[in-house]
Each structure stands twice: as C-alpha cells, then as structure tokens.
Amino acid sequence: MLRQTRARRLLVAAAAALALVWLGAGCGEDDVEESLGDMSVASIEAAYAVDRDPLINDWLNTTGQTIVSHSKRQHIPYEFKVIETELVNAFAAPYGHIYVTSGFLDFTETEDEVATVVAHEVGHVVHRHSIHSFKKSLLWGLVTQIISGKSETAGDIVGIGLGLLSLQYSRDNEYEADDAGTRLAYRAGYDPHVGLNFFHRLATDIEGRRPSRWEVYFMTHPPTDARIKRQLGNDELDESNAEAIARIARGYLLRGQPARAARLLEAPAVSSARIPEFEALLGDAWYMRGNPEQASGHYQAALSMQGDSRYVGTRLAALQQMPPNDLAGVGAAGQAAAAALMPQVAEARTLADRTASGTQRYVASSTPQLSSLGSTVKGINDQLYRLAETEANVSDTTKNLIIHGNAAVSKATESVYVLERVNEELAQCGSDIKSLLGECEVALAAAQQGRGNPEDVAALGASVDELKLGLVTLDGAMQQVPGTISTVQSAQSAAEEVTSLMDLIARRDDPKSMLGDQLRSASAHAQRVGTEALAAVNRAREQSVEARGHALVARLNLLGTAATPSLQATYDRQLSYLLLVPEAQVRSMRAAGAGYGEAAMAIAA
Numbered sequence: 001m002l003r004q005t006r007a008r009r010l011l012v013a014a015a016a017a018l019a020l021v022w023l024g025a026g027c028g029e030d031d032v033e034e035s036l037g038d039m040s041v042a043s044i045e046a047a048y049a050v051d052r053d054p055l056i057n058d059w060l061n062t063t064g065q066t067i068v069s070h071s072k073r074q075h076i077p078y079e080f081k082v083i084e085t086e087l088v089n090a091f092a093a094p095y096g097h098i099y100v101t102s103g104f105l106d107f108t109e110t111e112d113e114v115a116t117v118v119a120h121e122v123g124h125v126v127h128r129h130s131i132h133s134f135k136k137s138l139l140w141g142l143v144t145q146i147i148s149g150k151s152e153t154a155g156d157i158v159g160i161g162l163g164l165l166s167l168q169y170s171r172d173n174e175y176e177a178d179d180a181g182t183r184l185a186y187r188a189g190y191d192p193h194v195g196l197n198f199f200h201r202l203a204t205d206i207e208g209r210r211p212s213r214w215e216v217y218f219m220t221h222p223p224t225d226a227r228i229k230r231q232l233g234n235d236e237l238d239e240s241n242a243e244a245i246a247r248i249a250r251g252y253l254l255r256g257q258p259a260r261a262a263r264l265l266e267a268p269a270v271s272s273a274r275i276p277e278f279e280a281l282l283g284d285a286w287y288m289r290g291n292p293e294q295a296s297g298h299y300q301a302a303l304s305m306q307g308d309s310r311y312v313g314t315r316l317a318a319l320q321q322m323p324p325n326d327l328a329g330v331g332a333a334g335q336a337a338a339a340a341l342m343p344q345v346a347e348a349r350t351l352a353d354r355t356a357s358g359t360q361r362y363v364a365s366s367t368p369q370l371s372s373l374g375s376t377v378k379g380i381n382d383q384l385y386r387l388a389e390t391e392a393n394v395s396d397t398t399k400n401l402i403i404h405g406n407a408a409v410s411k412a413t414e415s416v417y418v419l420e421r422v423n424e425e426l427a428q429c430g431s432d433i434k435s436l437l438g439e440c441e442v443a444l445a446a447a448q449q450g451r452g453n454p455e456d457v458a459a460l461g462a463s464v465d466e467l468k469l470g471l472v473t474l475d476g477a478m479q480q481v482p483g484t485i486s487t488v489q490s491a492q493s494a495a496e497e498v499t500s501l502m503d504l505i506a507r508r509d510d511p512k513s514m515l516g517d518q519l520r521s522a523s524a525h526a527q528r529v530g531t532e533a534l535a536a537v538n539r540a541r542e543q544s545v546e547a548r549g550h551a552l553v554a555r556l557n558l559l560g561t562a563a564t565p566s567l568q569a570t571y572d573r574q575l576s577y578l579l580l581v582p583e584a585q586v587r588s589m590r591a592a593g594a595g596y597g598e599a600a601m602a603i604a605a
Contacts, residue, residue, distance in 0.1 A: 030076070030095075033131045037095030044083065044099065047407070051082035051102060055604050058580055060118075063111070063188075064098060067119045070187035071180075073126040080118065086417035092121040094130045103417065108198060111255070111578075116185045116195025123180025129173045178227055179234065186236040186244070189251030191260075193237055199228050242273040249281060256573030258288035276306035283315060288573070290566015292319045325564045330447045334457045338447035341461055345441050348468050352434040355471050355478075359430035362478060363423055369485055370423060373416045376492045380409060380499045398509050401519050405502045408523040411530025412495035415488045418537040422481055425544040426474070432551045433470050436558065440464055443561045452562040459561055459595030463554035466597070470550030477543035484536040491533035494526035557595030571596055579603045 051057070057080075064080035078096035086103040093099065098121045100114070108114050124130055169177070182192045231237060236244055245264050252261035262285040264270065270278050283298035296319055299312050306312070330338070440463055447457050501519040508515065560571060568590070575596060576583040581603055589599040 033094045033128065034076075036131060037093055037097050040093035041097050044093065044097075047410075048083040048085055051084055053082075055579065056082055056105075059578070060100070060114075062580070063115055064118055064122070066188045067115065067122050067184045070184050071122055071126050076125075078122070078125070085414060086421050087414070090117050090121050092124040092130055094125075096125050098122065098125070103421070106421070107201075109201075110194055110197070112185070112191045112194035113198040115188065115190040116181055116192055117198060118181075119184035119188070119190075120177045120181030122184055123177035124169070124173070126180060127173070127176055129169050129177065175227070175230060178231055182231050182234050182236050186248070189247075189254060191248045191251065192231070192234075193248075196228055196231060196237075239267070240269050242270045242275070242278070245270050246275075246278050246281060249285070253281065253284055253288070256288075256570060256577045258285040258570060261285040262289065274305060276302040276309070276312075279305065280309070280312055280315070283312070287315065287319065288566075288570060290322070290325045290564060290569070292322050295319060323565055325566050327451065327562060327564060328453045330450050330452050330454060330456060334454055335448050335450060337457045338444045338460070341444055341457070341464060342441070342448075344464050344468075345437055345444065348464060348471065349434070349437045349441070351468075351471050352430070352437055355474055356430040356434050358478060359426050359474070362482065363427045366423060366482070366485065369489075370416075370420060373488060373492055374420065376496065377413045377416050380413060380492075380495055395509055397516075398505055401505060401516060402502050405498045405519055405523045405526075408526040408530065409495045409498050411534055412488075412491035412526055413530075415491050415530060415533035415537050418534065418541050419481075419484065419488055422477070422537060422540050422544050425548055426477060426481070429470070429474055429544065429547050429551055432555075433467050433474070433547075436463070436551060436554050437467055439558050440467070440554070443558060446562060455590065455593045455595075456561040458593040459557040459598070462595055462598055463557040466550045466554040466557075470547045470554070473543055473547040473550060477540050477547060480540035480543060481537075484533070484540060487529075487533045487536050491526070491530045494522065494529050498522045498526045553595075553597030553601055556597030556600055560590070560596040575600060 060080045060082060064078060068074060068078045076096045078098065080098050080100070082105065083099050083101055085101045086106075087101050088103045088107045090098070090100040090104050098118065100118065104117070105114070108117075182195070185195055186192050235241060238244060245267055249261040249264040249270075252258070252264070262282060265278060265282040265285060279298045279302035283295045283302065286294035286298060296316065299316050299319075302312050303309060440460055443452070443456070443460055446452055447460065498519065501515060501522055505515045505519055560568065563571065572583045572586045572590070575586050579586075579600060585603065586596075586599055589602065590596070594602065
C-alpha cells in the first residue's frame with residue numbers, strides 16, 4: 001500500500017510536468033524525457049520490489065557512474081537499481097534510470113559481464129532510444145490518458161512498469177547500444193572480451209534449452225550470435241591492438257587481478273610491441289603475484305628501452321623489501337585441532353551424500369513438470385508479444401484491459417521463473433557442499449602434518465560449521481518445494497485463461513461486451529493465485545539462497561588456506577575492492593583468524 005501511494009504521488013507530479021510539455025509550454029525533449037522517467041520509476045517500483053542492500057547498490061552505482069563518466073551525455077542524473085525478479089534482464093527507463101534484475105545478477109559470472117550490459121543500457125540513454133520506443137508502443141496510449149487526467153489508477157502505474165520490461169527497440173537501436181556498451185565498458189577499465197561471455201552463454205547454453213525466465217530477454221533483444229559477431233569487429237576487441245590489450249590489463253591491475261593482467265600483457269601483440277610502459281605493467285603484475293624475479297626482469301627490460309624512469313626505479317627498490325613468500329606452518333596446537341575436526345567432516349560427508357541423493361531424486365522427478373510449465377509460459381509470452389504488435393488500432397479501453405491482464409499474468413509466470421531457479425540451486429548446492437567437504441578433509445590432513453598457516457585451522461573449522469548449516473538449510477528447502485508445484489500449476493492455468501481472453505478481446509475490440517467482464521474477473525483471479533504461488537516458491541527460494549550462502553562462505557575460506565603471503569595480499573586486494581573497504585580492514589580480520597568468507601560476510605553485514 002505504501003509503495004502504491006508513493007508511486008501515485010510520483011505519477012501525479014510527472015503527469016503535471018509532462019502536461020506542460022504536451023501543451024507546448026516551451027519545454028524541450030529533455031523535459032519530456034525527464035517526466036517520462038519519473039513516471040517510469042513510479043510504475044516500475046510499484047510493480048517490483050527494489051533491492052535495498054547497501055553493498056550491492058554501492059557496487060552497482062560505482063560501476064554505473066564510472067561508465068557514465070566516459071559517455072557523451074553526462075548532464076542528466078543517472079541512477080542504477082536492482083529489482084527483485086528472476087527474469088534475466090536489464091533495461092533503461094527514460095532519463096538515466098537504469099535497472100538490472102536480481103535474476104540477471106545471478107546469471108552473470110564476472111564484473112566485466114555486468115559492466116558490459118550496464119554500459120549497453122547507458123548507451124540506450126545516451127541515444128534517447130527509450131523515449132522513441134515509448135512513442136511507438138501501446139504504453140503511449142496509457143501515458144496520454146494519464147496526462148489528460150483520464151487515468152490515475154495503481155493498476156495503470158503497474159501496467160507501465162511491466163510494459164517497460166518488454167519495451168522493444170529497433171534492431172539498429174540495439175546494435176547502436178551494443179557498440180556504445182563495448183566502447184564505454186572498455187574506457188571504464190573493464191574487459192569487453194569477458195563481457196561478451198554473457199552473450200556467448202546465452203547463445204550456446206541458454207538459447208539451446210530456453211528456460212522460460214530468459215524468454216523476455218530474447219524477445220526484447222536481437223539474436224545473440226549476430227550481436228557477438230558485430231562486436232568482435234570493434235577496435236576494442238581487436239586481439240592485434242596492443243594498446244587496447246594493455247589498457248584492459250591496466251584495468252585488471254586496478255581491480256586486483258594480476259593473473260589476468262599478466263596473461264594479456266604476455267600476448268604476442270603486446271610483448272612484440274617493445275614499449276617500456278607495457279613492460280612496466282607486466283612487472284607490476286608479477287610484483288602483485290609475489291614473484292620478484294619475474295617482476296625484476298620486466299622492470300629491467302623497461303629501463304633498457306627507456307633509459308631512466310623514476311617509477312620503475314621505485315618499483316625495483318620495493319622488490320628488495322618483499323618478505324619471503326613461504327608458508328608460516330601450523331604448530332602443534334593447530335595440528336591437534338585439525339585432527340579433532342576430522343570426525344566432524346566424516347559425519348558431515350555422510351549427511352551430504354544422503355542430501356545430494358535426495359536432491360537428485362527430487363530434481364529428476366520434478367523436471368518433466370517444470371518442462372511442461374516452461375512450455376506453458378513460453379506459449380503465454382509468445383501470445384503476449386503478438387498482442388503487443390497488433391494493438392495499435394484497438395480502443396484505449398481495450399488497451400487498458402490488456403495491460404491489466406498482462407499485470408495479472410506476470411505474477412503467475414514469475415512463479416515459474418523462481419521455481420526453475422530453485423531447482424537449479426538445489427541440484428547445484430547439494431553437489432557443491434559434498435565437493436567442499438572433500439576439500440576441507442584434504443586441507444585438514446595437510447594441517448595435521450604442519451603444512452599451511454596458523455590461521456588456517458580456525459578458517460577450516462568455520463567452513464565445516466558453515467557446510468553443516470548449509471545441509472540443514474538445504475533439507476528445509478527440499479521440504480518446501482514439492483508442495484508448491486501444484487500451486488504454480490493452478491496459477492499457470494489462470495494465466496492461460498487470461499491470455500486467451502486478452503487475445504479474443506483484442507481481435508474483437510469490444511471491451512463493453514461480456515468478454516470485458518470475463519477478462520476483469522479472470523485477471524483478478526490470476527492476480528490472486530499468482531501472488532499465492534509466488535509467495536510459496538519464494539519461501540523455498542529464500543532457503544535455497546541461504547544454503548548457497550553457507551557454501552559460498554566455506555568456499556572463500558578454503559581459498560585462503562595454505563595461501564602464500566603474496567597470494568594473501570592479492571586476495572586482500574580483491575576483497576577490499578569488491579567490498580569497498582580498505583585492504584587493512586581485510587588483513588586485520590584475517591590475522592584475527594577469520595577466513596575470507598567470514599571476513600566478507602562480516603564486512604557486508
């Protein structure tokens with residue numbers, strides 16, 4: 001209720017501002033776009049919850065604003081937000097309001113992928129694509145009704161927000177935004193080669209089996225293979241362009257990823273260029289990796305090409321101060337503690353075997369049902385997009401009925417997206433926990449023999465505890481999911497009925513007939529059962545996410561065990577970069593016995 005009230009206030013303000021433009025009060029296109037942007041924000045945030053996690057928001061905004069700083073349109077305010085939906089999508093509302101979905105963040109694997117897609121959306125804003133697409137869509141009729149005062153209902157607000165998720169740009173618009181995305185991500189220090197991995201996975205993995213939660217992305221973007229081919233022709237992705245490769249490597253160094261930087265700087269195109277700056281960068285990469293011999297060789301090579309360099313001289317002097325890169329060793333007390341943990345690991349592995357088997361059985365039995373639900377959603381989405389393409393000549397009342405029907409259908413289809421995601425996580429998490437327990441056992445065996453660092457045993461003990469909690473949580477999620485499938489199936493049946501009625505009423509364009517009343521009634525029912533289904537699957541989703549979180553903490557803890565001082569310094573740098581805190585804070589927590597996973601959770605909290 002509070003969200004709808006806030007949305008209505010924003011909508012009224014936006015409508016008032018837009019009305020001035022509509023009446024020709026001397027306002028320019030920026031004013032129109034700003035008003036549409038305010039209206040869009042109100043509608044989106046009435047339809048979807050916004051993730052308020054400060055860490056996620058700080059990171060996304062830092063990434064986004066860095067990208068914007070390299071764009072040609074910086075005189076407007078930009079904001080970047082995450083909305084909570086399992087749809088894999090990202091979109092730009094007018095006037096710099098850029099949204100990514102939580103499903104999109106789950107699907108991406110690297111910061112470079114996120115940056116490349118966010119830069120693509122910034123490209124839409126720079127070229128004003130959204131306002132032009134708005135004018136061509138069925139949403140424009142609803143906007144004009146709001147402006148004229150004929151409509152201010154919360155349902156209409158939601159309708160605009162849901163419509164934005166399926167707003168279609170022309171193919172040329174998309175290619176223009178792709179070009180801008182590659183260019184802006186590159187200039188901001190990200191790797192557009194790795195950014196393209198997002199599209200590679202869409203093309204090779206996801207499009208091959210097309211789960212329903214990716215349908216919206218495919219229907220609002222051009223074919224992925226064509227997009228990849230076009231971007232590979234850009235200068236920023238030219239593997240013979242030494243300057244471009246070195247710039248990307250410099251970005252990796254700034255983000256605390258020296259191994260990736262070194263691989264790029266050792267590429268033939270860069271090494272054959274014989275440029276002092278490139279040799280110095282490679283020296284920095286090896287210095288950060290804790291290899292003084294390799295670092296010294298590249299610094300010396302830079303000096304031989306350049307003669308004198310204050311920077312290189314300083315780096316060579318710093319090499320003399322590097323501490324020995326040896327493990328400290330685990331003392332007698334630590335060895336005894338490691339031995340005491342072994343029975344707990346064995347007990348947990350037995351539980352993990354049982355849980356993994358149960359998870360596999362459930363996933364195998366539920367896959368046909370999920371496949372059927374996915375096919376239903378695909379059919380609904382196909383029908384909705386056909387409607388969107390043929391509604392230009394129907395009455396405003398019919399358009400309103402269709403938009404409200406679409407809002408009701410979205411709840412039901414969203415429950416399928418969440419259920420698909422839960423099933424993926426259940427299968428993966430059970431397997432991950434089992435594997436991580438095996439890694440704990442190996443690391444504890446090494447600690448019993450004195451190999452590693454003094455703080456390793458405490459981190460391993462915390463990892464075992466986290467994995468046991470993960471197994472308990474995973475069992476709870478398993479108990480939640482099976483009972484929700486019938487609820488989701490009921491929601492899909494209601495959504496199919498609404499979609500069929502929408503199709504009929506669009507073809508007949510007679511909203512005052514009995515069909516209009518039937519659609520209103522069916523939409524209300526679909527909204528109710530869709531909300532119930534979504535609540536049911538979200539309960540299971542919360543537990544599956546919690547189980548995955550326990551496994552992730554253990555994985556990060558394990559990464560830090562038996563790490564050399566130089567590797568620890570690299571991990572400290574990467575964690576401080578991602579968590580937006582000083583390296584000293586990470587180091588102090590690690591020195592106090594916290595593993596990297598525990599440190600990350602504590603800082604994030």
